[in-house]
Amino acid sequence: MKNNNILELCLAHGLGGLEMFVASCYEEFSKKGRCKVVVAPQSKLDNYLEINDKFSLKRNKFFPFIPALQLAKYIDENEIDIVHFHWSKDIVTAVLAKILSRKKPRLVQSRHMGMTRFKDDFYHKWLYKNIDMIHAVTQQVQKQLEKFIPAEVRPEIAMVHLGVKAPKIDTNKVAELRQKYQLQDTFVVGIVGRIEKGKGQYKVLEAVADLQEENIKAVIVGAFMDDKYAQELQTYVKKLGIEQQVIFTGFTKDVDVHMQLFDVNVLATENETFGLVVIEAMANKIPVIATCKGGPLEIIDDGVDGLLFDGSVDDLGEKIRLLHNDLHVKERIAQAALKKVKEKFDFTAQLDKLYRVMK
Template sequence: MRNKNLLEFCLSPDLGGLELFVANCFNDFRTKGSCKIAVAPDKKLDNYLEGKDKFYIKRNKFFPIIPALKLARFIDKSDIDVVHFHWTKDIGTVVLAKVLSKKKPKIIQTRNMTMTRFKDDFYHKWLYKNIDTIHAVTYQVKEQLERFIPKDVCPKVEVVYMGTKELDIKQQKVQSLKDKYNLTDEFIVGIVGRIEEGKGQWIVIEAISMLKELNIKVVIVGHTMDENYLESLKQKVKDLGVEDKIIFTGFTKEVDAHMKLFDVNILATPKETFGLVVIEAMVNKVCMIATNSGGPLEIIEDGVDGLLFDRSSEDLAEKIKLLYANKTLKESLALSGYEKAKEKFEASKQNEKLLNILKGM
């Protein structure tokens, strides 16, 4: 299998699971061959990839031909064989660049979002006709793609789960975080993700308000996407009288170190396509409680290696109380989750599967 020149492409302004996966692909693939990355300047992904060799393109939703022309020139100059894009809003730019380029690279899209309507109009049929492969992050996503994209233009769909790796977090670092947040012997409930309503931090706060008598604190990790929502969370904390139980950390690159503080981690989104934070918690030996829909259904076996809840604060409170009262169950679920993460979601194994797809195009 000959080496191919790869380009990771993502102009998203955010820094969540999707963008971190872009960074993980780039950091891994560039050690195994030729791989470049194109990002939007001065956005969160750009800043996250400190000191990396990056190609900059500014998104222009009104005149997409401008970034597409710039990308086409870069493709030809760098002899790019495969463009791997991740953010759905980049689809027009990437496909147009392929058409405008002399190289005519293969295109693969990692699909992180669900698809809920038919893509049978002329524009979408043109787009998908020019995409060679779609990487679906779950079998649920694969089923949706094959249902909603017309068969005559539907690209080949390959399923590869996202992966995570176990980091060596020193106990000294964990202790420094405990000192920073004034944590001692409390039962720690964590939730990691962007501060926006869809991530469901409000559900965790409501659940903890039902457990005031217990020695529990909540650590909310993530950068703020919606200032009004953050203020509403802080007001809810006051209204429910749980100011002494809630800690907002803000943005941090040390997510794994923060997870080492947790007894349990919560995923409270209504329908997470995959749930990278789920396997990240598992590999850190943290017990997971996740909503019973979407990606978590393909990761967690309820009662075996984690718990699922119906996204009500009442059900979440019951699940937290169960683990609080039963340390043996909590540790058993955490250990089973860890073993599953190492076996099924280990980053190097999953990245190798995806890289083989890219190289084989």
């Protein structure tokens, strides 16, 4: 198989599943050949990637030719064969750079979000005509792409689920955190991700408040994306009277270590496209309760290797209560989840599959 020079492009400023996938692609593709990465300067992804070989590029919404010219020059200087981009807002920069470069690299987009409207106007047809392949992270996303992008300009579409590494757990760190957060003899409900309303942390808080007769605590892992919402959520904790049952850890790179504190991990997003945190929890042998929409439907067999809830606080509370009260069910689900993630969502296997279809 020919080795291609790959460029990973992401000018987003957050550090969620999409950006972490960029880091994963860079890490794995660098083992197979030459791989470069382009990020926004001083972005969270820029700070997360502890490598010297990064090219910084500022997105320009109003004058996209400026960053596109810089990117085109970088593509030609580094003889890039494939530009792999992830953030939908980077599409214009990527397409213009391809057109302006001498190299004319193959353009591949990993589509992490669903598509909800037709792309049949002249502008979008021009954009998609210049993309060579779209990687859909779920079957649902693949169907949406086939529905909303006109056939005459639709790029090749390949569906490859995301994967996750087998966790390496520092048991001493886990013990230290358990002591720090005073979680001994406590049933821990965890939720991991950016703290914003759409991620549904408030549902976990309400469910824990409804289960106050049980010895349950909520551990919320992630960074607040908005100071105003941070204040609102912390005020809500006080209103619910559960200050002693809620721990906000802030952002951490040690997600696996924190997951080891959990008895159950919740994905409460209204409609998550995939849900990387779901398979991360499964790899940690932690039962998952996830909203029964979007990506979790392609990951979880309800009642077998995870639990799906209808999005309501009442149903979430019932699912938490089930795992709290029946340790046999909890252990059975955890074992089945670990087995499935090894078979279907292995990090190296999935990225190797993506690497092959990209070329």
